[in-house]
Amino acid sequence: xxxxxxxxxxxxxxxxxxxxxxxxxxxxxxxxxxxxxxxxxxxxxxxxxxxxxxxxxxxxxxxxxxxxxxxxxxxxxxxxxxxxxxxxxxxxxxxxxxxxxxxxxxxxxxxxxxxxxxxxxxxxxxxxxxxxxxxxxxxxxxxxxxxxxxxxxxxxxxxxxxxxxxxxxxxxxxxxxxxxxxxxxxxxxxxxxxxxxxxxxxxxxxxxxxxxxxxxxxxxxxxxxxxxxxxxxxxxxxxxxxxxxxxxxxxxxxxxxxxxxxxxxxxxxxxxxxxxxxxxxxxxxxxxxxxxxxxxxxxxxxxxxxxxxxxxxxxxxxxxxxxxxxxxxxxxxxxxxxxxxxxxxxxxxxxxxxxxxxxx
Amino acid sequence: xxxxxxxxxxxxxxxxxxxxxxxxxxxxxxxxxxxxxxxxxxxxxxxxxxxxxxxxxxxxxxxxxxxxxxxxxxxxxxxxxxxxxxxxxxxxxxxxxxxxxxxxxxxxxxxxxxxxxxxxxxxxxxxxxxxxxxxxxxxxxxxxxxxxxxxxxxxxxxxxxxxxxxxxxxxxxxxxxxxxxxxxxxxxxxxxxxxxxxxxxxxxxxxxxxxxxxxxxxxxxxxxxxxxxxxxxxxxxxxxxxxxxxxxxxxxxxxxxxxxxxxxxxxxxxxxxxxxxxxxxxxxxxxxxxxxxxxxxxxxxx
Amino acid sequence: xxxxxxxxxxxxxxxxxxxxxxxxxxxxxxxxxxxxxxxxxxxxxxxxxxxxxxxxxxxxxxxxxxxxxxxxxxxxxxxxxxxxxxxxxxxxxxxxxxxxxxxxxxxxxxxxxxxxxxxxxxxxxxxxxxxxxxxxxxxxxxxxxxxxxxxxxxxxxxxxxxxxxxxxxxxxxxxxxxxxxxxxxxxxxxxxxxxxxxxxxxxxxxxxxxxxxxxxxxxxxxxxxxxxxxxxxxxxxxxxxxxxxxxxxxx
Numbered sequence: 001x002x003x004x005x006x007x008x009x010x011x012x013x014x015x016x017x018x019x020x021x022x023x024x025x026x027x028x029x030x031x032x033x034x035x036x037x038x039x040x041x042x043x044x045x046x047x048x049x050x051x052x053x054x055x056x057x058x059x060x061x062x063x064x065x066x067x068x069x070x071x072x073x074x075x076x077x078x079x080x081x082x083x084x085x086x087x088x089x090x091x092x093x094x095x096x097x098x099x100x101x102x103x104x105x106x107x108x109x110x111x112x113x114x115x116x117x118x119x120x121x122x123x124x125x126x127x128x129x130x131x132x133x134x135x136x137x138x139x140x141x142x143x144x145x146x147x148x149x150x151x152x153x154x155x156x157x158x159x160x161x162x163x164x165x166x167x168x169x170x171x172x173x174x175x176x177x178x179x180x181x182x183x184x185x186x187x188x189x190x191x192x193x194x195x196x197x198x199x200x201x202x203x204x205x206x207x208x209x210x211x212x213x214x215x216x217x218x219x220x221x222x223x224x225x226x227x228x229x230x231x232x233x234x235x236x237x238x239x240x241x242x243x244x245x246x247x248x249x250x251x252x253x254x255x256x257x258x259x260x261x262x263x264x265x266x267x268x269x270x271x272x273x274x275x276x277x278x279x280x281x282x283x284x285x286x287x288x289x290x291x292x293x294x295x296x297x298x299x300x301x302x303x304x305x306x307x308x309x310x311x312x313x314x315x316x317x318x319x320x321x322x323x324x325x326x327x328x329x330x331x332x333x334x335x336x337x338x339x340x341x342x343x344x345x346x347x348x349x350x351x352x353x354x355x356x357x358x359x360x
Numbered sequence: 361x362x363x364x365x366x367x368x369x370x371x372x373x374x375x376x377x378x379x380x381x382x383x384x385x386x387x388x389x390x391x392x393x394x395x396x397x398x399x400x401x402x403x404x405x406x407x408x409x410x411x412x413x414x415x416x417x418x419x420x421x422x423x424x425x426x427x428x429x430x431x432x433x434x435x436x437x438x439x440x441x442x443x444x445x446x447x448x449x450x451x452x453x454x455x456x457x458x459x460x461x462x463x464x465x466x467x468x469x470x471x472x473x474x475x476x477x478x479x480x481x482x483x484x485x486x487x488x489x490x491x492x493x494x495x496x497x498x499x500x501x502x503x504x505x506x507x508x509x510x511x512x513x514x515x516x517x518x519x520x521x522x523x524x525x526x527x528x529x530x531x532x533x534x535x536x537x538x539x540x541x542x543x544x545x546x547x548x549x550x551x552x553x554x555x556x557x558x559x560x561x562x563x564x565x566x567x568x569x570x571x572x573x574x575x576x577x578x579x580x581x582x583x584x585x586x587x588x589x590x591x592x593x594x595x596x597x598x599x600x601x602x603x604x605x606x607x608x609x610x611x612x613x614x615x616x617x618x619x620x621x622x623x624x625x626x627x628x629x630x631x632x633x634x635x636x637x638x639x640x641x642x643x644x645x646x647x648x649x650x651x652x653x654x655x656x657x658x659x660x661x662x
Numbered sequence: 663x664x665x666x667x668x669x670x671x672x673x674x675x676x677x678x679x680x681x682x683x684x685x686x687x688x689x690x691x692x693x694x695x696x697x698x699x700x701x702x703x704x705x706x707x708x709x710x711x712x713x714x715x716x717x718x719x720x721x722x723x724x725x726x727x728x729x730x731x732x733x734x735x736x737x738x739x740x741x742x743x744x745x746x747x748x749x750x751x752x753x754x755x756x757x758x759x760x761x762x763x764x765x766x767x768x769x770x771x772x773x774x775x776x777x778x779x780x781x782x783x784x785x786x787x788x789x790x791x792x793x794x795x796x797x798x799x800x801x802x803x804x805x806x807x808x809x810x811x812x813x814x815x816x817x818x819x820x821x822x823x824x825x826x827x828x829x830x831x832x833x834x835x836x837x838x839x840x841x842x843x844x845x846x847x848x849x850x851x852x853x854x855x856x857x858x859x860x861x862x863x864x865x866x867x868x869x870x871x872x873x874x875x876x877x878x879x880x881x882x883x884x885x886x887x888x889x890x891x892x893x894x895x896x897x898x899x900x901x902x903x904x905x906x907x908x909x910x911x912x913x
Contacts, residue, residue: 135649144642147593158630321466324469
């Protein structure tokens with residue numbers, strides 16, 4: 001059933017094509033570009049999670065940087081301890097700590113990598129419960145989620161001895177014993193990112209194709225009506241928030257070893273809202289749009305902002321405005337519209353051709 | 361103890377700026393259900409307006425006039441921010457009615473553009489605005505307790521603005537129309553109120569208030585293109601805490617957030633203070649999800 | 663024993679304004695009960711209380727002799743058998759008609775069932791039967807946003823029907839409908855009443871006359887009169903506060 005549906009949908013075909021080109025990319029691109037592409041893939045994973053909560057369920061979270069950051073820090077802490085070889089990580093001794101803090105202790109164990117998912121999920125569960133239960137929604141939720149990201153930035157900068165402060169966690173050396181500087185490790189990480197992209201996409205596709213997907217859309221259309229259809233929307237919203245947060249955590253963990261640094265700047269207000277716009281540009285409520293948007297926007301960003309940072313700001317700002325106002329369906333919506341036009345045009349042409357012989 | 365009183369005093373003077381900015385935000389949200397993320401940039405515009413007026417005075421006018429430049433700067437800041445707000449409403453905001461969440465994203469785009477504009481015009485580094493001489497100094501209450509004139513001036517200015525807003529909203533024809541549109545847009549429209557006009561004027565007015573807030577901020581420190589971003593989240597929290605569309609709620613929310621921030625930061629440290637305020641707001645919303653002051657409504661959604 | 667819903671001493675006030683003031687009434691199984699009355703009489707507020715949207719200050723609403731409605735959350739009430747149609751048609755506009763029904767038909771509304779269980783064949787047949795009943799079968803793959811106003815109303819009623827409820831609350835089901843559509847809705851109403859009890863709030867007096875088995879007249883939050891259509895039509899007080907004014911064009 002699921003397989004059949006998967007093959008039928010054009011979105012999944014597109015996804016397959018994207019995956020295939022990503023798999024083939026190392027044949028054409030330098031290892032530097034591949035590393036960059038790996039970073040974009042982590043963003044694409046993050047965007048899929050945001051699409052699930054925003055595009056499908058209609059909850060605009062402007063604090064997803066926090067979940068991304070928490071996953072990234074969990075990974076970073078593990079890598080940092082691996083780099084320290086049983087000693088105290090460098091920034092801690094600079095800050096005057098003498099012993100490894102208790103919250104760091106578990107991260108010497110590879111099992112602690114589960115925290116990449118657990119910590120964001122727990123935070124989302126608590127925040128989601130406190131807000132959704134009281135029917136705080138719409139812009140109120142968005143504002144609170146934005147405050148959440150401000151708070152976490154302040155918290156992480158303030159606790160310098162535990163988090164590395166503004167500089168964050170950096171100078172990692174190895175991952176599971178493999179040198180992060182080596183080209184081979186970079187390729188392995190790149191392919192691992194693709195694997196996680198496939199897993200996350202499949203998970204979300206599974207969700208939206210089942211009845212729960214329809215219930216999520218129903219919550220977006222009319223939460224009260226869902227309630228009077230006998231469902232408790234709160235449970236569903238918390239579930240989708242947790243899913244989305246866990247996915248963001250995974251994305252963060254994939255980001256860190258490839259980029260080599262995680263700092264509070266990655267989880268702030270500005271990156272959090274930019275994540276949403278990737279989804280808006282690609283096309284919300286489609287999953288595939290999120291993947292396309294994230295890779296495309298970040299590709300453009302590294303292309304344009306490297307040489308003309310000023311133009312990039314204007315471009316990004318205007319894109320925000322134009323996409324939201326004039327193309328709420330994003331690129332995918334545009335293609336769909338264009339494709340259907342093409343299709344009807346094609347049909348007309350066929351009709352004309354059919355008519356033609358009768359005229360003769 | 362004196363230090364604490366001074367802290368509270370500083371807290372109130374900062375929160376009075378929040379209030380001014382938040383009032384504009386609360387009125388526009390109450391009226392149009394638009395969240396303007398670029399509101400912080402109007403603070404920034406107001407601040408740069410003061411900077412321009414200051415530069416004009418130092419360059420073109422005799423030094424003796426300099427003391428009075430701030431009284432020119434305030435209306436200029438208001439007018440500049442208001443007119444940019446009006447243009448913005450006419451070209452962009454008007455497409456976003458009924459799409460509250462989308463309005464947040466689109467206006468964020470506006471804020472990026474405005475910030476970059478400021479960077480292109482004035483440069484990325486912060487600039488200083490020199491306060492008039494008569495504002496330097498402090499009111500000496502006791503040997504350990506000095507209240508800076510600047511902060512007193514800001515509080516006085518905010519109080520005057522509040523009185524004007526109160527008059528406009530509750531005693532003038534324009535305010536009656538605004539409140540009518542807020543409560544029932546369709547009904548107001550069918551009674552012959554030009555709701556489009558009300559919307560754009562109100563949006564401009566709200567932006568102008570943010571401009572005055574920005575003008576006031578120049579007295580407290582240097583200003584830069586990202587000035588607004590630092591204030592916007594706090595301003596939003598004031599609106600959420602106070603209850604949307606309620607003037608009294610905004611004032612109460614502003615006082616609570618301002619003094620809460622300073623008190624908690626004084627008792628613990630900057631980081632924990634901010635975290636605690638956020639936690640308290642979340643907990644408060646458990647008790648009153650609609651904020652301090654709410655308007656009861658019988659309609660199905662919202 | 664035949665009572666399905668009993669409202670006792672119900673008081674609901676908003677900031678000191680008594681929207682419902684000491685209402686007592688009993689509704690029997692299989693009835694089509696109409697609540698009528700001038701605007702502001704408290705009809706919709708009463709429905710809101712029965713379906714859990716508003717918590718009254720005083721009184722009780724007993725469903726099926728032992729369940730106090732006031733102790734249940736809104737979504738739980740659907741699961742014990744009370745459903746509600748709102749005044750403004752509220753269907754899920756970006757879903758298809760069929761998907762709307764799919765959401766309504768399932769009995770297990772928990773999250774795990776929503777993730778892992780598809781609907782059964784018998785449920786699918788049930789959806790089809792009911793869609794045929796409301797003439798929406800041919801539209802089942804259309805998006806709900808493409809339906810006409812009347813069709814949306816019927817879809818919402820169909821969504822209630824598929825839930826196997828014992829008590830259905832309808833808030834102005836024929837508002838905004840033409841005569842033909844109104845008649846069709848009335849016929850639908852009678853079919854529904856064969857399986858469950860219906861409470862209707864309505865202004866259209868002709869509609870009330872044709873389909874009501876019992877009528878409760880509300881005025882300023884209190885019950886003014888209750889009885890058959892004939893009975894209330896001849897009550898001078900009812901004529902005075904309601905029928906004489908609002909009823910004119912319908913009488």
